[in-house]
Amino acid sequence: MKICLTSSAGGQLLQMLQLESIYKKYDHFFLTFKKTTTESLANKEKVYFVTMPGRNPLKILSCLIQSLIILLKQNPDVVISTGSGVTLPICFYAKVFGKKVIYIESFSRVDSPSFTGRLLYRFSDLFIIQWKPLLKYYKNAIYGGPIF
Numbered sequence: 001m002k003i004c005l006t007s008s009a010g011g012q013l014l015q016m017l018q019l020e021s022i023y024k025k026y027d028h029f030f031l032t033f034k035k036t037t038t039e040s041l042a043n044k045e046k047v048y049f050v051t052m053p054g055r056n057p058l059k060i061l062s063c064l065i066q067s068l069i070i071l072l073k074q075n076p077d078v079v080i081s082t083g084s085g086v087t088l089p090i091c092f093y094a095k096v097f098g099k100k101v102i103y104i105e106s107f108s109r110v111d112s113p114s115f116t117g118r119l120l121y122r123f124s125d126l127f128i129i130q131w132k133p134l135l136k137y138y139k140n141a142i143y144g145g146p147i148f
Helices: 011-017 036-041 057-074 085-096 115-120 132-136
Strands: 002-007 027-032 047-049 078-083 100-104 126-129
Touching (some): 002 057, 011 078, 027 036, 027 057, 027 085, 036 047, 047 057, 057 085, 078 085, 085 100, 126 132
Parallel strands (some): 078 100
């Protein structure tokens, strides 16, 4: 099994790294955007960098194209995301190509959903929350508790 681990830099990446005991057992790679923390990760892991889309239409298009190319090249069985906008394209393409998508709502989202979470909840195969108050927004989510 091959796993794509996708997150933004910062807190989402730190949460993803907490899952190392799980993902290190499998062929895996990271998909994120360039920042000091992600560049240092590339020294020890396979990392693909995509353009941070923000709200810029050209950057969004670039991220969409890059994500599709990476998905087709790497062909993961599962995409695991801890969030933010950079992860949306790869998760969408994963579903289109019949891959499994696992989304873990951010630890920082205690009592209200994130934008990314609201979008990915609709088509994730497994949706995990870290705080019980989020169950009122995500009825079919699994409460996994904090991953820190």
